[in-house]
Amino acid sequence: MKILGKVVKYGDNINTDYIIPGRYMVLTDPKELAKHAMEGIDPSFIEKSKDAIIVAGKNFGCGSSREQAPISLKYSGTKAVVAKSFARIFYRNAINIGLPVLECEDLLDMVKDGDQLMLDLRNGKIKNLTSNKSTQAQPLPEFILDLIKIGGLLNKLKRTKG
Amino acid sequence: MANIIEKILSRASGKKEVTPGEIIEADIDCAMVNEITGHLTIKYFHEVGAKEVWNKDRIVMVLDHTIPAASVEAAELHKIMREFAREQKIKYFYDVGRGGISHQIMIEKGHVKPGDVVVGADSHTCTYGAIGAFSTGIGSTEMAAVFMTGRLWFKVPKAIEIKVNGNFRKFVTPKDLFLKVAKILGVSGANYRGLEFKGSTIKDMSIAGRMTICNMAIEVGGKAGIVEADEKTLEYLKGRVNGPFFIAKSDQDAEYEKTLELNADDLPPLVSCPDAVDNVKPVSEVEGVELDQVFIGSCTNGRMEDLRLTAEILKGNKVSDKTRLLIIPASQDVFLDALKEGLIEIFLLSGATVANPTCGACYGGHLGVLASGEVCLSTTNRNFIGRMGSTKSKVYLASPATAAVSAIKGRITDPTSFKGD
Numbered sequence: 001m002k003i004l005g006k007v008v009k010y011g012d013n014i015n016t017d018y019i020i021p022g023r024y025m026v027l028t029d030p031k032e033l034a035k036h037a038m039e040g041i042d043p044s045f046i047e048k049s050k051d052a053i054i055v056a057g058k059n060f061g062c063g064s065s066r067e068q069a070p071i072s073l074k075y076s077g078t079k080a081v082v083a084k085s086f087a088r089i090f091y092r093n094a095i096n097i098g099l100p101v102l103e104c105e106d107l108l109d110m111v112k113d114g115d116q117l118m119l120d121l122r123n124g125k126i127k128n129l130t131s132n133k134s135t136q137a138q139p140l141p142e143f144i145l146d147l148i149k150i151g152g153l154l155n156k157l158k159r160t161k162g
Numbered sequence: 163m164a165n166i167i168e169k170i171l172s173r174a175s176g177k178k179e180v181t182p183g184e185i186i187e188a189d190i191d192c193a194m195v196n197e198i199t200g201h202l203t204i205k206y207f208h209e210v211g212a213k214e215v216w217n218k219d220r221i222v223m224v225l226d227h228t229i230p231a232a233s234v235e236a237a238e239l240h241k242i243m244r245e246f247a248r249e250q251k252i253k254y255f256y257d258v259g260r261g262g263i264s265h266q267i268m269i270e271k272g273h274v275k276p277g278d279v280v281v282g283a284d285s286h287t288c289t290y291g292a293i294g295a296f297s298t299g300i301g302s303t304e305m306a307a308v309f310m311t312g313r314l315w316f317k318v319p320k321a322i323e324i325k326v327n328g329n330f331r332k333f334v335t336p337k338d339l340f341l342k343v344a345k346i347l348g349v350s351g352a353n354y355r356g357l358e359f360k361g362s363t364i365k366d367m368s369i370a371g372r373m374t375i376c377n378m379a380i381e382v383g384g385k386a387g388i389v390e391a392d393e394k395t396l397e398y399l400k401g402r403v404n405g406p407f408f409i410a411k412s413d414q415d416a417e418y419e420k421t422l423e424l425n426a427d428d429l430p431p432l433v434s435c436p437d438a439v440d441n442v443k444p445v446s447e448v449e450g451v452e453l454d455q456v457f458i459g460s461c462t463n464g465r466m467e468d469l470r471l472t473a474e475i476l477k478g479n480k481v482s483d484k485t486r487l488l489i490i491p492a493s494q495d496v497f498l499d500a501l502k503e504g505l506i507e508i509f510l511l512s513g514a515t516v517a518n519p520t521c522g523a524c525y526g527g528h529l530g531v532l533a534s535g536e537v538c539l540s541t542t543n544r545n546f547i548g549r550m551g552s553t554k555s556k557v558y559l560a561s562p563a564t565a566a567v568s569a570i571k572g573r574i575t576d577p578t579s580f581k582g583d
């Protein structure tokens with residue numbers, strides 16, 4: 001499970017109101033939500049969201065339980081989020097909807113906007129193809145990898161609803 | 163040697179004991195959705211081909227974020243919720259005019275008991291720790307799984323013990339206490355952790371105050387906030403829930419990751435400054451900041467205790483010409499009690515706007531959205547950039563006492579210096 005994308009950098013405490021402001025919570029179409037991804041902090045994000053790998057600091061996704069946050073990122077074309085740490089509910093939501101998330105302490109200082117990255121979800125290896133430097137993220141637990149592999153919790157439920 | 167949360171999770175997962183870090187599957191006692199998260203849950207429920215919810219009496223559905231509907235889009239979400247509730251014969255569906263803010267009615271209407279495991283598709287579900295339940299926020303997809311199975315996996319959290327002793331000074335409140343905790347722990351200081359509040363100050367605190375501090379556990383990243391159920395809890399629950407309850411108490415030698423010891427005696431009124439909840443200062447240090455709007459309400463501070471405190475300060479006074487004051491009771495019941503006690507009249511005579519129970523201004527949805535450049539002092543729980551409207555507005559968080567005095571002055575003012583007439 002390898003993911004290729006280009007870096008979009010943010011700092012610490014990127015909260016769910018930045019990722020998708022509350023006033024858009026009335027929207028039901030994921031593609032409409034995606035038009036406003038990261039609008040609370042970076043209205044230019046949608047111009048660079050295709051194949052983006054967001055690289056951020058501590059506590060990414062803090063705040064609300066709104067699943068619209070990872071959904072808006074996923075439908076904006078974002079491939080994955082790598083952060084120093086994640087807020088708990090966002091982390092679970094991202095996995096459940098099939099947006100890969102990895103925790104890595106030192107990636108943020110190793111990349112600049114636009115760098116090409118390759119993530120290997122299976123072992124947590126991250127390679128910056130632009131600078132040719134590598135680092136290691138925390139590998140994902142087996143059951144989380146399985147969830148990502150089948151495309152999220154919904155697909156798992158479809159199989160097990162029996 | 164287990165703490166309250168470990169005891170509750172052991173019981174719900176049918177295990178003798180659980181240890182922090184362990185992943186368990188627990189039976190869910192009650193599950194709550196609002197219209198913002200619930201419409202997705204319903205969509206997913208249908209998408210996977212599920213036919214019937216696991217238990218129609220243990221699901222609570224609430225319209226609270228935008229009520230009454232302020233747009234066609236909001237009305238459509240309400241409709242999805244209403245139709246699902248009818249089709250599935252959900253026993254507890256709180257439509258417009260029937261409930262209020264979800265977290266208030268979950269406790270007030272007796273949907274939560276001490277010792278329960280409760281999940282809600284809203285991050286402030288952690289509020290119900292106030293009566294000794296383990297409750298936490300989850301996403302819409304997981305909620306679809308709960309709707310189908312009544313079970314969910316949890317990682318047993320490490321716990322942080324917060325011991326508070328002493329008495330608050332007049333016009334210092336549980337909100338100020340939590341802001342102190344936020345200042346110490348920081349916005350991610352309790353990430354994945356449970357917060358257990360104890361000590362004489364907590365023993366003396368009303369259920370409303372306990373709800374305020376547990377409500378904000380998520381603002382430091384907490385998975386849950388919790389207070390051991392005691393006589394005050396049982397007294398509150400009379401007529402709301404019938405026992406038996408599972409009252410979990412932490413053992414003397416229960417383990418905590420760390421302990422914070424605080425004293426309420428010398429706690430000053432505090433304010434959380436833009437744009438982070440842990441950017442906390444004494445009100446006295448930011449006195450004088452001019453306010454365009456003051457908002458008193460929300461699942462954090464929209465209860466009778468909060469409204470009584472507000473009325474005590476507003477009585478016979480007028481809201482400054484420089485600002486506008488918006489007061490929203492947390493539920494229909496709170497609204498009615500406030501009406502009976504004459505509080506609503508005091509609010510209206512002071513020049514405040516009183517709106518129907520809803521989240522409203524709290525998340526920048528409707529009823530009191532901020533324009534660019536505006537500054538608001540709010541009794542809510544978040545002050546992120548753009549939380550209450552324009553990304554160019556600013557939000558300060560404080561107690562209802564600080565909010566009410568500041569509304570009279572038109573600028574941030576320390577309530578402990580307030581003398582009234």
Ligand code: SF4
Binds near residue numbers: 542
């Ligand atoms: S009052 Fe505010 S914080 Fe509470 S549930 Fe509503 S939007 Fe969320």
